[in-house]
Amino acid sequence: MKHESPGNEVTIREVGKRAGVSPATVGRVIGGYGKVSEPTRQRVLEAIRQLDYHPNTIAQSMKGKQRKSVGMIVSDICNPFFGMIARAVDDTLIKYGYNLVICNTDDGIDKEASYLKTLTEKRVDGVLACTACEVERKIPRPVRKFYLETPTVFIDREAEGIDVPVIQADNFGGAYEAVVHLIQLGHERIAIVAGGSMVSSIHQRLQGYMKALQDFGLQFRDDLVKLGRLLGVESGAYAARELLNMPAAERPTAIVGLNNLMTTGVLLAIREAGMTIPDDISVIGWDDFDLAQVLSPPLTVVTQPTYSIGSIAAEHLIALLERQRSYRQANDRKIILKTELVIRESCTSPKAPK
Amino acid sequence: MKHESPGNEVTIREVGKRAGVSPATVGRVIGGYGKVSEPTRQRVLEAIRQLDYHPNTIAQSMKGKQRKSVGMIVSDICNPFFGMIARAVDDTLIKYGYNLVICNTDDGIDKEASYLKTLTEKRVDGVLACTACEVERKIPRPVRKFYLETPTVFIDREAEGIDVPVIQADNFGGAYEAVVHLIQLGHERIAIVAGGSMVSSIHQRLQGYMKALQDFGLQFRDDLVKLGRLLGVESGAYAARELLNMPAAERPTAIVGLNNLMTTGVLLAIREAGMTIPDDISVIGWDDFDLAQVLSPPLTVVTQPTYSIGSIAAEHLIALLERQRSYRQANDRKIILKTELVIRESCTSPKAPK
DNA sequence: ATGAAAGCGCTAACAT
DNA sequence: ATGTTAGCGCTTTCAT
Numbered sequence: 001m002k003h004e005s006p007g008n009e010v011t012i013r014e015v016g017k018r019a020g021v022s023p024a025t026v027g028r029v030i031g032g033y034g035k036v037s038e039p040t041r042q043r044v045l046e047a048i049r050q051l052d053y054h055p056n057t058i059a060q061s062m063k064g065k066q067r068k069s070v071g072m073i074v075s076d077i078c079n080p081f082f083g084m085i086a087r088a089v090d091d092t093l094i095k096y097g098y099n100l101v102i103c104n105t106d107d108g109i110d111k112e113a114s115y116l117k118t119l120t121e122k123r124v125d126g127v128l129a130c131t132a133c134e135v136e137r138k139i140p141r142p143v144r145k146f147y148l149e150t151p152t153v154f155i156d157r158e159a160e161g162i163d164v165p166v167i168q169a170d171n172f173g174g175a176y177e178a179v180v181h182l183i184q185l186g187h188e189r190i191a192i193v194a195g196g197s198m199v200s201s202i203h204q205r206l207q208g209y210m211k212a213l214q215d216f217g218l219q220f221r222d223d224l225v226k227l228g229r230l231l232g233v234e235s236g237a238y239a240a241r242e243l244l245n246m247p248a249a250e251r252p253t254a255i256v257g258l259n260n261l262m263t264t265g266v267l268l269a270i271r272e273a274g275m276t277i278p279d280d281i282s283v284i285g286w287d288d289f290d291l292a293q294v295l296s297p298p299l300t301v302v303t304q305p306t307y308s309i310g311s312i313a314a315e316h317l318i319a320l321l322e323r324q325r326s327y328r329q330a331n332d333r334k335i336i337l338k339t340e341l342v343i344r345e346s347c348t349s350p351k352a353p354k
Numbered sequence: 355m356k357h358e359s360p361g362n363e364v365t366i367r368e369v370g371k372r373a374g375v376s377p378a379t380v381g382r383v384i385g386g387y388g389k390v391s392e393p394t395r396q397r398v399l400e401a402i403r404q405l406d407y408h409p410n411t412i413a414q415s416m417k418g419k420q421r422k423s424v425g426m427i428v429s430d431i432c433n434p435f436f437g438m439i440a441r442a443v444d445d446t447l448i449k450y451g452y453n454l455v456i457c458n459t460d461d462g463i464d465k466e467a468s469y470l471k472t473l474t475e476k477r478v479d480g481v482l483a484c485t486a487c488e489v490e491r492k493i494p495r496p497v498r499k500f501y502l503e504t505p506t507v508f509i510d511r512e513a514e515g516i517d518v519p520v521i522q523a524d525n526f527g528g529a530y531e532a533v534v535h536l537i538q539l540g541h542e543r544i545a546i547v548a549g550g551s552m553v554s555s556i557h558q559r560l561q562g563y564m565k566a567l568q569d570f571g572l573q574f575r576d577d578l579v580k581l582g583r584l585l586g587v588e589s590g591a592y593a594a595r596e597l598l599n600m601p602a603a604e605r606p607t608a609i610v611g612l613n614n615l616m617t618t619g620v621l622l623a624i625r626e627a628g629m630t631i632p633d634d635i636s637v638i639g640w641d642d643f644d645l646a647q648v649l650s651p652p653l654t655v656v657t658q659p660t661y662s663i664g665s666i667a668a669e670h671l672i673a674l675l676e677r678q679r680s681y682r683q684a685n686d687r688k689i690i691l692k693t694e695l696v697i698r699e700s701c702t703s704p705k706a707p708k
Numbered sequence: 709a710t711g712a713a714a715g716c717g718c719t720a721a722c723a724t
Numbered sequence: 725a726t727g728t729t730a731g732c733g734c735t736t737t738c739a740t
Contacts, residue, residue, distance in 0.1 A: 011733055022711045027735060034736085035709055052499075057475045058415045059733035062716045067412065069455070069476070077444070078437040087432045090458050099472060101423070101453050104444050118453060121411045122423070145406075233644045267648045290587045294621045296650035365717055376727045381719060388720090389725055413717035416732045 010053045019047035030055050061123070069099040070317060071119040073129035075107045075196070075231060080260060081287055081306060082130065085155060088310025089128055096318050098125070107132040107196050107231060109140060116146045126151035126317050133159035135203040153317045155309060157200045158334075165320075167313040167335045169304035171201045174339030175208030175256070178284045178302050181341060182254045183216045186349040187282065191224040191252035193239045195262045196231030205258055205286070224252055228262065236265020237272075244273045244281075253350035254282035260289060267295070282347035297345035304339045312337075364407045373401035384409050415477070423453045424671060425473040427483035429461045429550070429585060434614060435641055435660060436484065439509060442664025443482055450672050452479070461486040461550050461585060463494060470500045480505035480671050487513035489557040507671045509663060511554045512688075519674075521667040521689045523658035525555045528693030529562030529610075532638045532656050535695060536608045537570045540703040541636065545578040545606035547593045549616045550585030559612055559640070578606055582616065590619020591626075598627045598635075607704035608636035614643060621649070636701035651699035658693045666691075 012030070016023045021040060028034040029044045036044075047053075061067050072089060074082040090100045101124060103115035112132045119127060127150055133139050139159055146152075147162045154166035182190050192209055194202050206225065213220050226242065228235030236257060243252055257263030263285035270277060277283050277297060285292065285301040292299040312335060366384075370377045375394060382388040383398045390398070401407075415421050426443055428436040444454045455478060457469035466486045473481060481504055487493050493513055500506075501516045508520035536544050546563055548556050560579065567574050580596065582589030590611060597606055611617030617639035624631060631637050631651060639646065639655040646653040666689060 009733085013733080023734080024711060024713095024736080025709085027733095028710090031735070037709060040709080054471070054474045056477060056733055058412055058421065058477050059716095060735075061412045062416060062718095062733075063735045064716070065735080076441060077431065078434065078441045080432065080434060080437070083432040083434070083437045086456065087430060087458060090431070090456060097472070099455050099457075099476065102440065102444060102456050103453075104441060117408070118451070120408045122453065123410060123412050264644045264648070268644070271648055290618045290622070291645055291649070294618070294625055294649065295645070363717080367717080377718080378720085378728075379726060381717095382726085385719075391725060394725080410717055413732095414719075416717075416734095417719045418732070419719080 009056070010051045011056075012053075015044065015047045015051055015053050018051060019043045066125050066321070067123055068097050069101055069122075069124050071101045071103060071115070071122075071124045071127040073103050073105060073112055073115060073127065073131060075130060075132070076104050077102055079231075080289060084306040085130070085310035085313075088307045089314045092311045092314035092318070098318070105132050107199065109133065109143065113140050113143050116143060120146065120150070124150075126153075126321050128153050128155055128313050128317055130154075130156050131159050132197065132199070133157070133162075134198045135160070135200055136198075151317060151320045153313045153320070155313045159200070163333070165316055165333045165335070167309050167316065168201060168337070169309065169339050170336050171204035171339075172208040172211070174286075174302045174304065174341070175205040175258075176212045177208075177339070177341045178256055179209050179212035180216070181300075181343070182256070182282060182284065182347060183212065183218065185254075185282070185347055187254040188218055188350075189221070189224065189250070189252045189254070190218075191226065191243050191255045192258060193226045193228070193236055193243070193255060193262045193266055194258040195228035195235050195239075195265075198227070202258055209256075223250075228265075231259070231261060233261050233265045233268065236262035237269040238265070240266040240269035241273070244269060244275065252281070254284070254347065256284040256286070258286050260285065260287045262286075263299075263301075267299075277346050278348040279351070282350070284341075284347060288342060293344065295346075300344045300346045301342050302339050303342050305337050308337060363410070364405045365410075366407075369398065369401045369405055369407050372405060373397040420479050420675070421477055422451050423455055423476075423478050425455045425457060425469070425476075425478045425481040427457050427459060427466055427469060427481065427485060429484060429486070430458050431456055433585075434643060438660040439484070439664035439667075442661040443668045446665045446668035446672070450676075452672070459486050461553065463487065463497065467494050467497050470497060474500065474504070478504075480507075480675050482507050482509055482667050482671055484508075484510050485513050486551065486553070487511070487516075488552045489514070489554055490552075505671060505674045507667045507674070509667045513554070517687070519670055519687045519689070521663050521670065522555060522691070523663065523693050524690050525558035525693075526562040526565070528640075528656045528658065528695070529559035529612075530566045531562075531693070531695045532610055533563050533566035534570070535654075535697070536610070536636060536638065536701060537566060537572065539608075539636070539701055541608040542572055542704075543575070543578065543604070543606040543608070544572075545580065545597050545609045546612060547580045547582065547590055547597070547609060547616045547620055548612040549582035549589050549593075549619075552581070556612055563610075577604075582619075585613070585615060587615050587619045587622065590616035591623040592619070594620040594623035595627070598623060598629065606635070608638070608701065610638040610640070612640050614639065614641045616640075617653075617655075621653075631700050632702040633705070636704070638695075638701060642696060646696075647698065649700075654698045654700045655696050656693050657696050659691050662691060 012023045012026045016026045105111040109132045152164045158166045226239035288303040366377045366380045370380045459466040463486045506518045512520045580593035642657040
């Protein structure tokens with residue numbers, strides 16, 4: 001375990017000694033500032049090579065420099081949606097030399113608060129957050145304070161009264177379109193299965209759902225809206241089972257899953273119940289995935305440009321960090337990207353309409 | 355943008371002033387070392403609260419302390435396998451107060467080398483790596499050097515001549531079992547679709563495949579082993595198409611996909627070709643996933659204890675970091691976890707056995 | 709063009 | 725029990 005035994009680290013000073021120059025000069029060549037003559041420069045570079053010197057960014061940070069790292073708050077990196085976001089973010093950040101610190105909150109606001117605390121202590125330059133803050137729930141003081149004081153870009157979700165830029169999909173529109181699609185097919189009892197907590201994106205989707213019902217004169221029934229206790233496949237299956245166990249006359253003829261985990265759960269429950277899609281029940285998922293085309297039948301889904309959401313958010317944060325004024329303007333505080341309804345074969349008209 | 359404007363940071367010194375004590379005393383209370391009287395301690399705590407002081411871990415690191423952060427090398431965090439590993443790792447690390455820095459290499463050794471460089475510069479305490487190093491390929495000097503000098507635990511893959519602990523599944527055994535299953539069903543032309551590069555875990559699976567063929571007196575045909583160019587669904591589909599386009603007498607009667615992306619690609623290609631599973635062709639996947647049960651037919655897969663691999667690796671690294679000695683012993687340098695063949699309905703006996 | 713020296717915020721002897 | 729002081733490795737004036 002020779003790594004980092006205090007004291008044996010190669011420093012700027014030793015490089016200087018080796019190259020026959022002062023530490024300051026070495027600093028200039030590695031930092032690329034000030035003036036260094038070409039021959040000196042080469043000698044220093046050679047010494048760096050020989051000693052296998054690596055600048056200590058920790059020490060650099062001490063002199064007011066950036067840490068070149070940003071934190072990312074997600075519910076769960078296992079979830080392909082967040083995986084894709086994280087990937088997009090990392091791809092973008094690395095172009096600017098930043099590293100990504102991942103924090104899984106499971107949508108728990110306390111876990112989020114705790115991660116935020118360690119991120120502050122680590123003095124990350126900024127954060128990208130799929131916050132666990134819920135609609136109409138009070139936000140812990142330290143959480144609000146953190147987001148207000150630290151360069152932050154929200155992803156997918158926003159939080160009331162925390163005015164930072166947010167990049168998200170058109171959740172309202174996407175849900176509206178999906179529900180209208182079902183209504184036009186003749187469905188009148190359309191259920192929604194959402195998981196976890198009442199985060200802003202889910203809230204928006206629910207609003208889109210309700211607006212569609214309303215626009216088409218359909219009665220809203222709150223027993224058709226299932227909010228799983230947690231965000232997970234099993235939770236989605238549980239909710240779907242409740243729906244499927246209703247008496248035939250009340251039972252929904254269509255279900256829309258508000259995220260991929262919930263949708264998987266719905267699919268599981270339908271198979272369990274021995275029902276077939278779309279003959280017995282129509283299904284729409286949220287977020288596309290490769291296997292969707294391979295399911296029998298191929299699944300109709302609402303797609304959002306997940307990768308773009310991540311990369312735009314990251315670019316936005318970088319702009320904030322490099323202090324570009326233009327990004328503090330009101331008109332790009334909120335970027336909403338279009339969703340798309342990809343119609344495959346999991347929806348038809350209900351057997352006995354009405 | 356008031357965050358971190360140099361100079362306005364609340365320091366130990368201001369806290370001291372506020373509490374009427376020296377900076378050193380403040381350090382003692384936040385660090386929990388040395389002796390502080392209870393009243394003083396309370397005054398300091400109060401000052402910390404009032405000023406909303408947060409210790410600067412960057413500065414702490416300067417005094418030889420740990421950074422409390424570890425890097426993690428993966429191919430692609432989007433891949434559910436790596437997502438799950440990352441999740442397990444983060445869950446474990448956070449218990450010990452460490453944070454996780456994610457690095458996506460796309461299995462490119464140069465990208466890996468470049469991330470390793472920034473991780474050294476950031477002086478992470480250690481790293482967990484699904485290395486991109488391939489079997490029988492030379493490893494860049496800096497990469498080998500890094501792994502040898504930095505506390506490292508390999509995950510899923512190892513690298514020749516880099517003697518660090520590794521946690522992995524029984525790739526050989528898992529593949530052997532899957533292939534024997536197929537052979538016993540009567541298959542004689544069994545294809546393998548692997549993606550990306552010849553990383554040690556894939557190599558081991560291939561060995562298991564070959565051993566099974568050999569043990570049962572089946573001829574190895576290298577046109578039945580497809581190594582996709584990249585690791586991705588499309589690459590898997592491409593490979594599978596080549597297999598399916600073979601003349602019927604040569605065409606494989608079974609395909610095993612060596613990871614979830616490849617398997618998805620195989621499924622896609624089979625559907626495209628209008629073939630049905632398992633009547634026209636049997637399929638086994640690697641790595642289980644929730645939707646596997648919902649496919650028609652439900653997919654037979656080789657499962658590995660992914661979460662455990664991640665958490666064991668993380669625990670191992672922590673032990674290396676905090677307890678050093680005991681974990682440097684030979685007998686736990688390599689931990690191999692059992693796989694399991696989950697038999698569902700995607701395999702039957704081939705229609706016209708020879 | 710290069711060097712000397714003063715910190716950045718904190719820890720850890722060493723004093724008192 | 726608490727204060728003083730000297731760095732950690734680097735950047736950055738200010739001299740030379």
